[in-house]
């Protein structure tokens with residue numbers, strides 16, 4: 185992908201990552217396998233910043249892409265996966281003092297990594313957790329990684345919720361650790377989902393995922409700061425639409441504006457506003473007077489307003 189007007193002298197790592205041609209690292213048939221060039225680019229960045237031989241950890245290595253890259257670059261490496269019986273959420277990490285921990289989380293309910301696992305391990309597979317448990321587990325693993333590693337890279341996608349049409353975004357809801365060095369957008373090439381035949385094509389295909397590189401630089405006795413995870417909250421809609429705005433909006437479709445017609449309109453189109461007042465009639469009369477003194481309405485006769493010609 186060519187970016188117009190961009191000076192190539194900066195090398196091969198920008199905030200847009202695209203590796204269209206597969207490199208030979210990892211097992212390409214492992215579901216959700218990522219291209220090793222991604223890790224190679226991050227390693228290059230660390231090397232340019234003085235870490236000549238980064239010590240890399242990948243506790244969810246799946247098809248062993250990270251392992252192959254590190255072996256190719258002769259870097260010290262430790263990898264593991266629930267497929268070896270190691271649980272990244274509850275088990276101890278294998279060492280501390282890593283330079284880079286690569287966290288390529290499961291694509292939640294999209295890919296079931298657990299089906300070939302022994303029954304006692306199936307429940308520990310993160311892809312089978314319910315959403316809230318999953319997000320809490322992701323944040324917990326991010327904290328653990330930050331406590332064990334100078335840099336933490338998180339690679340995650342957005343998943344469409346079946347039958348709903350909206351997405352669940354891991355990166356938006358998980359905790360961020362230390363300082364984000366960069367937020368990369370990574371193009372997805374040849375994803376399995378691209379080959380699915382859909383009867384309904386009226387949706388927006390996802391062709392990107394997110395890579396975030398955090399610098400934690402945690403030292404024993406030091407501080408570790410996190411950005412707390414996203415939370416769901418129901419908001420009171422009436423805090424965000426004032427009486428004035430509501431009545432202005434209603435008056436667009438009214439020839440004559442009376443307190444009674446406005447009350448009916450509010451009941452129909454802005455019912456939440458009525459829950460907050462015991463005296464809606466008085467509020468409506470006062471707001472009509474305010475709109476008159478703002479010059480938006482003019483009084484035709486007592487109790488009847490019309491829009492002022494602009």
Ligand SMILES: C[S@@+](CC[C@H](N)C(=O)[O-])C[C@H]1O[C@@H](n2cnc3c(N)ncnc32)[C@H](O)[C@@H]1O
Pocket residue numbers: 210211214215216217218243244245246247248249250264265266267270271272273288289290291297308309310311
């Ligand atoms: C997106 S895949 C990683 C793919 C890998 N980066 C590659 O290149 O093939 C996520 C991996 O997380 C593993 N996993 C899921 N839950 C886990 C857990 N609790 N502990 C360790 N690994 C887990 C899955 O088995 C899967 O291999």
